Amino acid sequence: xxxxxxxxxxxxxxxxxxxxxxxxxxxxxxxxxxxxxxxxxxxxxxxxxxxxxxxxxxxxxxxxxxxxxxxxxxxxxxxxxxxxxxxxxxxxxxxxxxxxxxxxxxxxxxxxxxxxxxxxxxxxxxxxxxxxxxxxxxxxxxxxxxxxxxxxxxxxxxxxxxxx
Amino acid sequence: xxxxxxxxxxxxxxxxxxxxxxxxxxxxxxxxxxxxxxxxxxxxxxxxxxxxxxxxxxxxxxxxxxxxxxxxxxxxxxxxxxxxxxxxxxxxxxxxxxxxxxxxxxxxxxxxxxxxxxxxxxxxxxxxxxxxxxxxxxxxxxxxxxxxxxxxxxxxxxxxxxxxxxxxxxxxxxxxxxxxxxxxxxxxxxxxxxxxxxxxxxxxxxxxxxxxxxxxxxxxxxxxxxxxxxxxxxxxxxxxxxxxxxxxxxxxxxxxxxxxxxxxxxxxxxxxxxxxxxxxxxxxxxxxxxxxxxxxxxxxxxxxxxxxxxxxxxxxxxxxxxxxxxxxxxxxxxxxxxxxxxxxxxxxxxxxxxxxxxxxxxxxxxxxxxxxxxxxxxxxxxxxxxxxxxxxxxxxxxxxxxxxxxxxxxxxxxxx
Numbered sequence: 001x002x003x004x005x006x007x008x009x010x011x012x013x014x015x016x017x018x019x020x021x022x023x024x025x026x027x028x029x030x031x032x033x034x035x036x037x038x039x040x041x042x043x044x045x046x047x048x049x050x051x052x053x054x055x056x057x058x059x060x061x062x063x064x065x066x067x068x069x070x071x072x073x074x075x076x077x078x079x080x081x082x083x084x085x086x087x088x089x090x091x092x093x094x095x096x097x098x099x100x101x102x103x104x105x106x107x108x109x110x111x112x113x114x115x116x117x118x119x120x121x122x123x124x125x126x127x128x129x130x131x132x133x134x135x136x137x138x139x140x141x142x143x144x145x146x147x148x149x150x151x152x153x154x155x156x157x158x159x160x161x162x163x164x
Numbered sequence: 165x166x167x168x169x170x171x172x173x174x175x176x177x178x179x180x181x182x183x184x185x186x187x188x189x190x191x192x193x194x195x196x197x198x199x200x201x202x203x204x205x206x207x208x209x210x211x212x213x214x215x216x217x218x219x220x221x222x223x224x225x226x227x228x229x230x231x232x233x234x235x236x237x238x239x240x241x242x243x244x245x246x247x248x249x250x251x252x253x254x255x256x257x258x259x260x261x262x263x264x265x266x267x268x269x270x271x272x273x274x275x276x277x278x279x280x281x282x283x284x285x286x287x288x289x290x291x292x293x294x295x296x297x298x299x300x301x302x303x304x305x306x307x308x309x310x311x312x313x314x315x316x317x318x319x320x321x322x323x324x325x326x327x328x329x330x331x332x333x334x335x336x337x338x339x340x341x342x343x344x345x346x347x348x349x350x351x352x353x354x355x356x357x358x359x360x361x362x363x364x365x366x367x368x369x370x371x372x373x374x375x376x377x378x379x380x381x382x383x384x385x386x387x388x389x390x391x392x393x394x395x396x397x398x399x400x401x402x403x404x405x406x407x408x409x410x411x412x413x414x415x416x417x418x419x420x421x422x423x424x425x426x427x428x429x430x431x432x433x434x435x436x437x438x439x440x441x442x443x444x445x446x447x448x449x450x451x452x453x454x455x456x457x458x459x460x461x462x463x464x465x466x467x468x469x470x471x472x473x474x475x476x477x478x479x480x481x482x483x484x485x486x487x488x489x490x491x492x493x494x495x496x497x498x499x500x501x502x503x504x505x506x507x508x509x510x511x512x513x514x515x516x517x518x519x520x521x522x523x524x525x526x527x528x529x530x531x532x533x534x535x536x537x538x539x540x541x542x543x544x545x546x547x548x549x550x551x552x553x554x555x556x557x558x559x560x561x562x563x564x565x566x567x568x569x570x571x572x573x574x575x576x577x578x579x580x
Contacts (some may be wrong), residue, residue, distance in 0.1 A: 013350070015542075015544045015545075017524075017542065017544040017545070017546060017547050018544060018546065021524065021546055022199070022523040022525055023524060023525070024226075026229070026234070026236035026237050026239070027236070028202055028203045039551075040546040040551035041545065059302075060349060060350035060353065060383060061348055063349060063383065064542060064544060065284075065285050066284055066287075066299040066300060067200065067301075068200070068301035068302045069203070084503060086353060088350070088353070090285055090300060090301060093302065094298060094301035094304075097301060097303040097304060098303060120426060121405060125570055127454070141186065141317075152212050153304065153307055154207055154303060154306070154307065156209060157208075157211055157310065157311060158212065161212075161213060161310065
């Protein structure tokens with residue numbers, strides 16, 4: 001599956017409080033959560049997102065709280081995937097679990113704001129069309145790939161339960 | 165093997181496990197709160213199973229936005245309350261509860277050797293009692309409620325050794341803020357942090373809970389302490405043993421050693437828990453609010469320390485002081501010891517247990533341009549309210565002294 005969109009670039013340690021502040025956590029609706037995505041950092045950010053756009057961070061993306069509302073808000077705002085040098089572990093799990101693609105890429109820092117990107121989820125290839133560069137994401141461990149291929153943890157677990 | 169490896173090996177019936185290995189692990193306790201349970205329950209329903217795997221191992225605690233702060237949070241709490249009743253899960257109602265990570269150990273639900281997962285990042289607190297405990301999201305918790313197990317990657321272990329005796333007014337909060345300052349907020353990403361050394365052996369259980377609690381602020385999966393006489397003493401009144409006790413043998417990915425005999429109280433500047441500085445290098449930081457409480461520092465020792473400093477003193481006229489005992493039992497004990505009276509006489513707003521202000525929920529949200537010092541665990545941008553407010557993290561001793569002086573300061577400036 002190929003994703004296409006432009007990059008919204010952020011720095012290091014983008015925490016889940018910034019991604020979606022706690023005052024909105026009484027909702028579990030991705031669309032509603034998406035309207036407030038990153039609003040503490042960039043005023044009106046959700047309105048700047050076109051469907052398919054990508055978030056690009058550097059190190060420790062998604063640190064802090066375990067709120068699954070964070071990847072839900074990202075998905076709900078129309079973001080197709082998140083690319084970062086490293087991810088905080090709970091955020092990484094949550095994203096995989098709800099079917100939001102997250103790509104770990106050591107060269108993510110080279111991607112700039114507004115770059116047009118093309119991501120091949122099967123091969124893990126990230127093409128920066130603006131800069132004419134190609135990067136490779138760290139492949140998922142086989143165990144995690146099964147969850148991704150199932151479309152998320154709920155579907156994966158349903159199959160596991162059915163097999164018991 | 166390290167503590168984390170031994171705990172995971174023991175519960176999966178293996179002779180040994182290695183860092184990086186993926187395991188399916190049985191869980192002994194699963195936790196969710198009023199913010200994360202509604203989403204977990206929604207996903208649990210999608211699984212198409214009627215019942216949780218073991219209702220005695222599923223614990224639901226309303227603590228973040230309770231007593232309900234608005235209609236939406238009341239609805240979330242209701243979803244959780246009704247699910248708990250339907251499933252026969254362990255549930256603590258408002259007025260009989262408190263902040264989950266202070267409540268569960270105190271109620272005897274946590275003991276050494278358990279595997280605990282919670283839909284709350286500070287679930288790692290239980291590492292203080294030698295349990296392998298880690299935070300996850302709502303969907304992970306939903307699936308574990310159905311199956312009784314979860315997948316985990318065996319973490320590598322970073323060992324922290326603290327040599328020497330901690331100076332007066334320096335405790336667990338200062339040690340963990342100092343440590344995160346040293347290694348950075350992702351310095352222990354995916355790792356197990358193991359805490360040991362003379363200063364740890366002398367540390368109270370409350371201090372250890374504080375340290376394990378903030379392991380996640382360095383990116384860690386868990387923060388572990390070896391079980392010793394102090395742990396067993398804490399457990400004796402609460403849980404029936406015997407417990408399997410492990411000693412750590414390594415190998416470790418890193419060993420960090422610090423002489424802490426001259427360590428100063430630490431203050432983490434906005435907007436990262438890793439921006440810590442010794443108190444002497446803080447400068448003049450004037451305050452609008454001081455918060456004492458949370459899953460990090462709302463326990464008896466924290467309140468006793470704060471009361472010792474506040475006794476016979478008043479909060480600075482500009483400072484709104486908010487004190488929140490972490491559980492109902494702590495609230496009652498603080499009342500019996502006269503601590504609540506000390507706080508009220510000092511001009512503090514004393515609240516019923518809640519996570520409230522720590523995450524900008526309610527009970528002390530900051531306006532634009534305001535500055536708070538807090539015993540909480542995170543000072544991210546906008547964490548306590550306006551994105552244009554500031555939060556400084558410190559120990560109960562420093563927060564209490566700062567409340568009196570109206571600027572960040574230690575008890576030493578009060579002649580204590």
